[in-house]
Amino acid sequence: STTESPRLTVIGTGYLGATHAICMAVLGFDVLGVDVDERKVARLAAGEVPFFEPGLPELLTKALESGRLRFTTSFEEAGEFGDVHFVCVGTPQRPGSDAADLTYVDAAVRSLAPHLTRRALVVGKSTVPVGTAGRLTSLLNELAPAGDEVELAWNPEFLREGFAVDDTMRPDRLVFGVASEWADERLRAAFAPILELGTPVVKTDLATAELVKVAANSFLATKISYINAMAEVCEAVGADIKDLADSLALDDRIGGKFLKPGLGFGGGCLPKDIRAFAHRAEELGVGQAVAFLREVDDINRRRRARTVDLVRELLGGQISGARIACWGAAFKPNSDDIRDAPALDVARTMHGLGGHVRVFDPAALDNARRAFPELRYGDSALDVAEDADVVVLLTEWADFRQVDPEALSTVVKHKRIVDGRHALDAAQWRGAGWEYRALGRN
Numbered sequence: 044s045t046t047e048s049p050r051l052t053v054i055g056t057g058y059l060g061a062t063h064a065i066c067m068a069v070l071g072f073d074v075l076g077v078d079v080d081e082r083k084v085a086r087l088a089a090g091e092v093p094f095f096e097p098g099l100p101e102l103l104t105k106a107l108e109s110g111r112l113r114f115t116t117s118f119e120e121a122g123e124f125g126d127v128h129f130v131c132v133g134t135p136q137r138p139g140s141d142a143a144d145l146t147y148v149d150a151a152v153r154s155l156a157p158h159l160t161r162r163a164l165v166v167g168k169s170t171v172p173v174g175t176a177g178r179l180t181s182l183l184n185e186l187a188p189a190g191d192e193v194e195l196a197w198n199p200e201f202l203r204e205g206f207a208v209d210d211t212m213r214p215d216r217l218v219f220g221v222a223s224e225w226a227d228e229r230l231r232a233a234f235a236p237i238l239e240l241g242t243p244v245v246k247t248d249l250a251t252a253e254l255v256k257v258a259a260n261s262f263l264a265t266k267i268s269y270i271n272a273m274a275e276v277c278e279a280v281g282a283d284i285k286d287l288a289d290s291l292a293l294d295d296r297i298g299g300k301f302l303k304p305g306l307g308f309g310g311g312c313l314p315k316d317i318r319a320f321a322h323r324a325e326e327l328g329v330g331q332a333v334a335f336l337r338e339v340d341d342i343n344r345r346r347r348a349r350t351v352d353l354v355r356e357l358l359g360g361q362i363s364g365a366r367i368a369c370w371g372a373a374f375k376p377n378s379d380d381i382r383d384a385p386a387l388d389v390a391r392t393m394h395g396l397g398g399h400v401r402v403f404d405p406a407a408l409d410n411a412r413r414a415f416p417e418l419r420y421g422d423s424a425l426d427v428a429e430d431a432d433v434v435v436l437l438t439e440w441a442d443f444r445q446v447d448p449e450a451l452s453t454v455v456k457h458k459r460i461v462d463g464r465h466a467l468d469a470a471q472w473r474g475a476g477w478e479y480r481a482l483g484r485n
């Protein structure tokens with residue numbers, strides 16, 4: 044019956060899927076996590092979260108102990124078990140193209156469909172080019188033994204790394220892209236504990252639900268690049284981007300969130316999502332409507348180059364041979380994710396220019412080491428700063444904010460710091476005798 048709690052499967056146990064599966068089990072659902080990666084399944088089943096996310100390991104333990112969460116590699120088991128199947132696999136950028144790679148989404152649906160022998164709802168959560176849901180609906184109806192008894196819905200996910208648990212348990216809104224009342228009822232049942240909190244729901248069609256996600260990420264990326272474009276103008280006239288941004292932020296209509304100037308955005312979502320959206324819009328003949336996203340991308344890439352320029356300037360014109368301490372590797376603080384990380388991009392560029400670069404990050408060190416063994420790494424912010432000619436803050440971890448400039452003075456060779464994230468108190472550092480520089484500030 045539709046009134047009792049549906050049994051859930053979550054296909055894809057990466058960042059999004061693992062978080063969703065764990066949180067849903069903690070909320071009281073019976074959940075089966077499904078992944079083709081046997082190692083990932085084994086680790087999760089053993090209570091180990093394969094990535095850094097505050098609060099999630101504790102919830103995984105709790106969910107496993109409750110007996111409501113299991114993991115499998117079997118799609119047959121998933122088909123038998125589930126009433127509602129969430130598709131949470133990745134959609135990375137296709138190599139050599141701006142388009143999204145839908146290989147994993149298609150494979151998930153193709154693997155599950157033959158095992159759907161009774162009425163079921165498949166719910167897409169992955170970030171996809173608009174129009175994908177329509178195509179997947181036909182595929183499901185064609186491949187599932189239950190035919191058009193199997194329905195597709197779209198429920199985009201807006202969780203942020205570092206806040207994944209909270210964003211999942213208490214989202215700002217839920218978007219339900221549905222093709223029938225039945226699908227809407229099933230989704231409401233699958234989100235009942237979250238709806239009870241008064242969470243707003245937008246009920247809409249499949250295409251709109253797909254678009255909401257890319258529109259949201261594009262807006263966030265645009266807001267960041269907007270303030271960074273203003274920083275470029277500030278640099279040309281000796282104006283101050285910090286004061287400018289603070290002034291804009293005080294206008295409620297603008298607001299201060301995602302208006303922090305600096306090195307710009309990276310990660311596994313914003314950069315590839317704006318590219319895939321621009322590409323998809325071009326395919327649909329409306330490329331002009333979002334052509335500005337190419338500018339957003341360009342402004343963002345320029346930040347990395349300009350940060351290197353600022354370091355060079357502070358060093359008196361020469362990166363080669365300089366000892367450079369890099370603080371941060373993750374694409375943002377409270378994460379170990381180094382996908383398209385601006386910090387590592389800058390560190391690698393300076394290494395390529397002959398700088399003696401040493402990197403420290405509180406969480407992403409292992410990932411960085413594995414991906415870029417050519418760089419040198421250290422054990423702490425102070426360790427990498429030993430005898431440094433310049434310190435460069437690239438990811439705004441709280442640990443770096445807490446470093447005492449006086450203590451750091453005794454370690455470095457030259458008291459020079461580039462604050463790539465406007466994270467430090469300029470007056471405090473200058474007061475301690477440091478040459479402090481930040482993009483967009485005099």
Ligand code: UGA
Pocket residue numbers: 170200201202203204205260263267300301302303304305306307308309310311312313374375376
């Ligand atoms: C982003 C969105 O914020 C989520 O809502 C979305 O669900 C997710 O992508 C996704 O599509 O899965 P996330 O990639 O975790 O989340 O990271 P953000 O917190 O959005 O930060 C993205 C980048 O923007 C970081 O590199 C951060 O340093 C940078 N940023 C952020 C700025 O440069 N300035 C700001 O003011 C804010």
